[in-house]
Amino acid sequence: MASLHSYLLVSGLLFAIGLAGVVLRRNIIVVFMCLELMLSAANLTLVAFSRFNGSNGLPDYNGQMLVFFVITVAAAEVAVGLAIIVALYRARQTIHTDDLTSMRG
């Protein structure tokens, strides 16, 4: 059986990968995917704590509730974000973040 540290390490590494993608990639859709990876890494941490800090021999389901709400908010966020990307592409014909500098000071 894997211990809590293994799960936390794996989830932290996934978060680091997502963070690297958000910082390094210039394609805004891939940046969005990496945001999803980071949210999922947080979900894995929540589920791991829910399983390892169980009460009465069962997992702590209060931890898993937050996972459901995170998944729902992530789904809504993806829908709105992709609509914004489509609107952006219509206006500028690009989704490369280096080309979108009109708000730079």
Next chain:
Amino acid sequence: MPLALFWFFAVLMLVGGLAVISLRNPVAAALSMVASFVGLAGLFIGLNAYFVGIIQILVYAGAIMVLFLFIIMLLDLKTEEKRTPKVVPIVGGLGIVLAFTIQLLGVLGNTPDTKSQPLDLAAGAAEYTERSPGIAAKLEAGSLPDVNLVGDVIFTGYNLPLQIVGVLLLVATVGVVVLSSRQTT
């Protein structure tokens, strides 16, 4: 979950994540994200969170991924691929990630580890004998009725947040329709 299975799914998840950030073709990135989420769902199921694992497959690997692929197809992104990456942002980004990883390892080294205990279903059944006999019967029979327990918690303890999330989804739907309708002015 056996240790070998844990590492199999963990490596699948991490390799999928690495492929997302390293592949230049957005379609390939989206498909490797599916692999990453399948590994993550395996980890969830190994943590006895069966419902979360299934939802992860359905919502992320199913719905959200189709949305991503659809947008990639709609925008026709092939021309975006040939760009020369700049060195300074890459070095800075990798520095941030390295600092985060070192911090993570330091925190994990200083916190107590917990070995996983097997679930004690009979002890959990005592809590549900009065409130929900059906759940208690399943627990005493030795199976974990994950969906029943999740439903019990979400509809008794989290009723108001659940309805607020419903309103959030409605707002998101209306917002998407407004955003993606072509402006006529």
